[in-house]
Amino acid sequence: MLIDLEKRQHGPEEMDNPDLAEADIKAVLEDINKVNRLLNGHAPLVKWLIRDITEKNLQNVTILDAGCGDGELLRILSRRLVAAGIRARLLGVDLNAKSLKLARHRSKESQITYIEHDLNHEFPDTWSPHYVISNLTLHHFKDNDLESVTANFLRSASEAVVIFDLHRCRRSYYLFKIFSAIFIKTKIAVHDGLVSIRSGFNKPELRKLSERFTQADCELRWKWAFRFLMVLRPTKN
Ligand SMILES: C[S@@+](CC[C@H](N)C(=O)[O-])C[C@H]1O[C@@H](n2cnc3c(N)ncnc32)[C@H](O)[C@@H]1O
Numbered sequence: 001m002l003i004d005l006e007k008r009q010h011g012p013e014e015m016d017n018p019d020l021a022e023a024d025i026k027a028v029l030e031d032i033n034k035v036n037r038l039l040n041g042h043a044p045l046v047k048w049l050i051r052d053i054t055e056k057n058l059q060n061v062t063i064l065d066a067g068c069g070d071g072e073l074l075r076i077l078s079r080r081l082v083a084a085g086i087r088a089r090l091l092g093v094d095l096n097a098k099s100l101k102l103a104r105h106r107s108k109e110s111q112i113t114y115i116e117h118d119l120n121h122e123f124p125d126t127w128s129p130h131y132v133i134s135n136l137t138l139h140h141f142k143d144n145d146l147e148s149v150t151a152n153f154l155r156s157a158s159e160a161v162v163i164f165d166l167h168r169c170r171r172s173y174y175l176f177k178i179f180s181a182i183f184i185k186t187k188i189a190v191h192d193g194l195v196s197i198r199s200g201f202n203k204p205e206l207r208k209l210s211e212r213f214t215q216a217d218c219e220l221r222w223k224w225a226f227r228f229l230m231v232l233r234p235t236k237n
Pocket residue numbers: 015016032033066067068069070072073093094095096099117118119120134135136137140
């Protein structure tokens with residue numbers, strides 16, 4: 001029988017277990033990075049961001065990555081910003097101290113700073129990012145918390161919130177099963193990948209979430225491989 005993905009389902013992701021050993025976190029994040037590389041994982045978000053900053057001619061831009069993991073997206077972004085001649089301050093925020101330790105170790109780029117913080121809590125004013133970006137993190141939150149977490153992002157971002165997350169559908173679920181059997185090494189990444197798809201989103205759900213923010217314009221697009229790019233832009237009076 002085919003899996004029922006009508007509603008979001010939350011099983012715990014092993015990655016969210018605070019007792020998970022550093023070596024396991026490292027191996028799982030390497031698997032996630034590999035999936036992202038093979039499936040064009042960061043490209044739509046990075047492309048959108050560079051184009052928006054360039055169009056607005058912003059300088060000294062601050063970008064906050066909410067749920068940054070081991071900082072892979074920020075390192076890619078850093079290279080792309082340097083190549084585009086854009087000066088930036090990059091903040092990686094995550095709850096998991098072990099992932100942040102790994103991120104600091106891997107990031108030699110001086111403009112990246114990592115901060116331990118729970119996204120359920122408001123961001124301090126001193127961070128004042130132009131953009132809050134979030135890749136594969138929103139699906140970690142239960143329905144009841146989605147609005148408050150997204151509100152924290154929107155309260156803090158002066159230009160836009162850019163969320164890139166999973167499309168929950170059967171095609172994605174079964175394709176991931178085949179893909180993971182070939183390319184993924186760790187059992188945890190396979191388990192968490194399937195849990196993540198089950199707790200991902202469909203378009204009406206993200207549209208409904210965006211409609212709760214009357215002070216923001218929403219752009220919502222489907223991207224390969226089975227992800228949604230949702231941009232919330234505060235309306236300026
Ligand atoms: C699937 S990983 C994605 C990591 C990274 N964004 C990437 O694309 O590779 C989700 C991340 O969200 C973080 N996370 C989950 N709940 C969080 C919370 N309440 N506050 C801060 N970070 C959280 C986890 O620690 C994890 O690093």
